[in-house]
Amino acid sequence: MIEGRTVLAVIPARSGSKRLPGKNIRDFNGKPLYLWAVEQAATSRYIDFTKLSLDADRPAELCADDASCEDVMRYHLAQYPHDWIVLLQPTSPLRTVEDIDACIERAQMGVGCISIAFSTRKTNGAVYVASADYLSKHDFIYDGLMKYVMPNERSLDINTEEDFLACLQSDCAPGRKG
Numbered sequence: 001m002i003e004g005r006t007v008l009a010v011i012p013a014r015s016g017s018k019r020l021p022g023k024n025i026r027d028f029n030g031k032p033l034y035l036w037a038v039e040q041a042a043t044s045r046y047i048d049f050t051k052l053s054l055d056a057d058r059p060a061e062l063c064a065d066d067a068s069c070e071d072v073m074r075y076h077l078a079q080y081p082h083d084w085i086v087l088l089q090p091t092s093p094l095r096t097v098e099d100i101d102a103c104i105e106r107a108q109m110g111v112g113c114i115s116i117a118f119s120t121r122k123t124n125g126a127v128y129v130a131s132a133d134y135l136s137k138h139d140f141i142y143d144g145l146m147k148y149v150m151p152n153e154r155s156l157d158i159n160t161e162e163d164f165l166a167c168l169q170s171d172c173a174p175g176r177k178g
Contacts, residue, residue, distance in 0.1 A: 002046040002104055005083035009041040009050040012072045013090050014063045023158060024090040033158065036093035043097045046104045047086060051076050069128075070139045077132055084131055087140075091158040092126035095150070103127040103148045113146040117155035124150055125157035 001007065013024040013034040025032045034052060041050040053072055055063045062072050069087055077085055086104065088095070099115060107113035112130035114123055127148065128140050158164050 001048055002084070003108060006048045007044075007046045007084045007086060007104060008077060008080050008082035009044070009047045009086040009088055010053055010073050010076050011037040011041065011050065011088050011090060012053045012069055014053075014067075015055050023164070026164065028093050028158075028164075032090075033093055034090040037088040037090050040095065040097050040100060041086075041088055044100050044104070046101055048082065049080055051080060068139065070135065073135060077135065082132060084129060085135055087128035089125050089157075092124065092156060093158075094154040094156045095126035096154065099148070099150055099154065100127050103129050106146045106148050107131070110146050111144065112140070113148050114140055115148045115150050115155075117152055118149050119152050119155075121147075121149075124155035126150060126155065 011034060015022065015024070024034045028036065038050065038052055041047050051057075053076060058072060058075055061067060062075055069089070073085055073087055084104065084107065086100065088100065095115070103113045103115055107129040111134040112128070114129075115127040116122055117124040123140075130138075130140070130145075156163070
């Protein structure tokens, strides 16, 4: 809870992926990718409830490769009404609980906040926060959202086999010394 308002986190971990099949359950430094997000959400100061969203938890059309994360979030927000919603994609395991909480705090200055990479100033896929009202009308492409800048070394977004292997072979894997 933040400023008297409840916060729901959704971790979309569907099984299908065209670019990297089974990516959400792949082992990353000793645990499945989705578990990084679950553990980060559990240690947030503000998240009241976390929903790990598996294929069995939603309609088939929300499991397809072309289903949007926003539609999945709206579906779960209807099941678990909260004032704010946070999207934590399993493919961003290097985000920290401090990144999550800072994004939630910054969102309070407006209708939402997205994390961006320092070098590109583009969305890095790590943290998305929105008020329930905002998400009922918009997707996360709206320019009016606050931005939270994350260091490049934590802005990993694993979407391909190359992304996954490059990280495992570099210093970006947590606990790994290069």
